[in-house]
Amino acid sequence: MRGSPSRPRSLRWRVLTAISVVAAVTVTMFAVPLAIAVRDLYRNETVTALGRDATWIAAALPDENLERRRTVRLPAQVPAGLVVGVYSPAGRLLYGQGPAYSAVAARAGDGHPHDGREGGFLLASAPVPAEGGQAGVVRVGTPYAQVGERVDRAWLAMAGLALLAIALAAAFALRQSARLAAPLEQLTRAAQALGEGDFSIRPPRSDITEADAAGRALAATAGRLGEVLERERSFSANVSHQLRTQLTGLLLGLDAALARPGADLSAAIEVAVQRGERLRTVIDDLVGLARDTRTGSTPLDVPALLEEVRLDWHGPLAARGRGLHVTVPPDLPTVAASAPAVRQILRVLVDNALAHGEGEVSVDASAVGDALAIDVTDQGKGIDEDRDPFARRAGGDGHGIGLALARSLAEAEAGRLVLRRRSPPVFSLLLSPPAQ
The missing domain is CATH 3.30.450.20 (PAS domain)
Incomplete structure (x- = not known):
């Protein structure tokens, strides 16, 4: 038993x-x-x-x-x-x-x-x-x-x-046990708070090396988890907006064709199919990126990617009487980044140039030291001085949520997306070389 x-x-x-x-x-x-x-x-x-x-x-x-x-007298002392x-x-x-x-x-x-x-x-x-x-x-x-x-x-x-010695030892043991247990109890409370969603935990110092090291590790983990969760939430919201935008354009094109008497439905369906294909590509890329948050470890094929940009956007820009100029010089530096992530970043930048810019759109790749820069510019009036183009906004004439998504994707690839010039606007995507 x-x-x-x-x-x-x-x-x-x-x-x-x-x-x-x-x-x-x-x-x-x-x-x-x-x-x-x-x-x-x-x-x-x-x-x-x-x-x-x-x-x-x-x-x-x-x-x-x-x-x-007979007798003996003993000494008197x-x-x-x-x-x-x-x-x-x-x-x-x-x-x-x-x-x-x-x-x-x-x-x-x-x-x-x-x-x-x-x-x-x-x-x-x-x-x-x-x-x-x-x-x-x-x-x-x-x-x-x-x-x-x-x-x-x-x-x-x-x-x-x-x-007395045992009592003093017990008193010392009581004090020492409280001193040793207190940091662990504080770490337990901090871990419980972390489990409840508080990513700002900072366990107090205890002057015990191991406990302080565990507290610092827990605080660092909480900070990283908070950043990851915030990035995931922002990514989800931005992706939802990006998908809704693509889907809205597709539906509006079909509605407009159906509402016009004598409209060429075959042409409208063909445009809808093209937009559906682009939407499927966007969905595939974003789903893949959501499942894998690691930065790219394989070299990025920049010429092939910019050729995709030219093929995807030449038609939509030409339909509005605007041109597309893509420049890919030889001997570009090798960079490691996810092709779906860079494809979506460039899609956001060119789409913003199409929707909010004017004149010809240029996509130019160039070397910046051992890094790579891809600039997207148009001939529009640009962005006001008091406006942050990367701030999330649901409406207005700015560059809205799409740019926020593009920036988060760039940071996930250990790169940067910056507004290098406001008027005419120049957005630069900077990508680093592979880690040695």
């Missing part, structure tokens, strides 16, 4: 837990050996003091066989609280306090001091030297509970310091 999946923990909880556990383990690793060392230190200090007192008392006793004496007894070398109590038999005293029968525990007392024994042997043994003890109290007080102080 599978266990239920564990609930995910927040970063704050993980950092707080990790630092607190590490602090607790570290304190324990140091505290336990230190506590044992303190206990041994206090015991050894007490044993040393007892041994010193036992040796001093033994030196003060007469150096004769103490088993034959014996510290209070000590249990002092005089024993035979065999460990039998002769004078003073203590049990009738003491193993610690008996071990001192070998002529050397000894220590140990008996009956709740910490003891030290020292032999009483005599001529030709050993007069007896002095046994000095203190209740082991007194040593235990000192050890307990020391351990209590150490435990308090350990808890």
Whole structure:
């Protein structure tokens, strides 16, 4: 049977837990050996003091066989609280306090001091030297509970310091976890805002290198997405206008032919078919461009493209008594651009010259350093000084939405579309060479 999946923990909880556990383990690793060392230190200090007192008392006793004496007077300066007894070398109590038999005293029968525990007392024994042997043994003890109290007080102080250290580590962990989690929470909120369509997000700085780098990347991505979406919206609106314009011209031609008595319907249908073919080409190009927003990576065949312009627009201009002049000099620089995009840009420029300009229309290609310039001009009055020809307008006598579409297509191809001269108007399409 599978266990239920564990609930995910927040970063704050993980950092707080990790630092607190590490602090607790570290304190324990140091505290336990230190506590044992303190206990041994206090015991050894007490044993040393007892041994010193036992040796001093033994030196003060007469150096004769103490088993034959009826009484022995101990020194008056014996510290209070000590249990002092005089024993035979065999460990039998002769004078003073203590049990009738003491193993610690008996071990001192070998002529050397000894220590140990008996009956709740910490003891030290020292032999009483005599001529030709050993007069007896002095046994000095203190209740082991007194040593235990000192050890307990020391351990209590150490435990308090350990808890204080762990509490300080937990407080630091709490602050650090909040500091580490806050940038991620801000990035989460920024990502949610981005998902809701806010492309102006700017996550605040946190002074954490990785979080700041992620924030900058998210802000840059949001900016790029905003630009792409705005370009797509503008492209869609401009394309709709461009298609409606072509379709309106086709329908108006058919309506005019049907409304005129005796009109040559065959000629009207032929013109409509030609316009329908051009509209199909426009649709194919724009659909292809909408599906692929990357700039062209193959060299552009400029002579073939300008020949298409000449074939497509010579008839419409000639029908209005206007000429079309196309210039393609040899040795033009090689540029990388999408042929459908450049075709639509030139279609917009020539169509604007046909609709709003006068006289002959010229389409001239030329080299500008290692770049390519294609100029479209006519002999009309041009564009007013206070008017931006690339601003989107649904009506009026300006160049309207088509030029806005043309400029967006040029920028998508890493090129530029500029108005080089207002009167007579000269529009220049600048295309860069392929990236090395």
